[in-house]
Amino acid sequence: AVVSTQSTGNKVLFKHGLCIVLHDILHIGDSFSFPGDAGTYTSVLFRYVVFKPFEDEVLIGRVRRSSSEGVWVTLGFFEDVFLPQEYLQSPCRFDKEDNCWVWEYRDGLETHNLYMDEKEEIRFRVVKVEYNDVAKTKRSTATEKGGPIPAGGVEGEPLPMKIIGTISEPGLGLLSWWREDNVE
DSSP states (O other), X not given: OOOOOTTTTTOEETTTEEEEEEEEEEEEEEEEEOTTXXXXXXXXXXXXXXXXXXXXXXXXXXXXXXXXXXXXXXXSSOOOEEEEGGGSOSSEEEETTTTEEEEEEEETTEEEEEEEOTTOEEEEEEEEEEEOOHHHHHHHHHHHHTSOOOOSOXXXXXXXXXXXXXXXXXXXXXXXXXXXXXXX
C-alpha cells in the first residue's frame, strides 16, 4: 500500500500543531469502494511527528524581519513566531532607518545600543500558541462574497498557527548578547 503525506505534511491541524512527517503506520484496514465512485477508501491508523510548542518552552530561531509592532522570527521550518513590542527587552526602541529594534542596555553609567538585526540567532520563551480555523474563515468569507474559497497565503489572511514569544527576561534575546567572549 502506498501512503501519501501530501494531505497532512507541512499543514497545521487546528489545536494540534504543525504536521512535520509521517512516523509510522500501525494498521491498514480493509478497502471499500462505492458505486459511481472510482476511488477506494481505507481506514489507516498512523503516527505523525507534530510540532506543538508548550507555554514557557524556550526555543532558538533567527530574526526574520522587524516592524514597529515587534519582531518576526523563523525556526527554519516554521515562520509564524511573533515577539510583540511589549515582550521585548526594556528599554527598547524601533530604529526606522535600520528597520530593526534596539535594546538600550544600561551598564552602570553607560548605555549600549544592542541591535536586533535580521538573520541573527535569537532565544525566546513561548508565551502562547494561537490557532485559527482558517478553513472555517475561508468558507464564511467566500459565502459572504458569493465566490469560491480563496487559496492560502493571501496577505492579511489569519495564520493557522502563530507562536507569541517574549525576550523580556535575562538570558533571552540575541545569542550574541549573552556570549561570555563578549564580556571584557
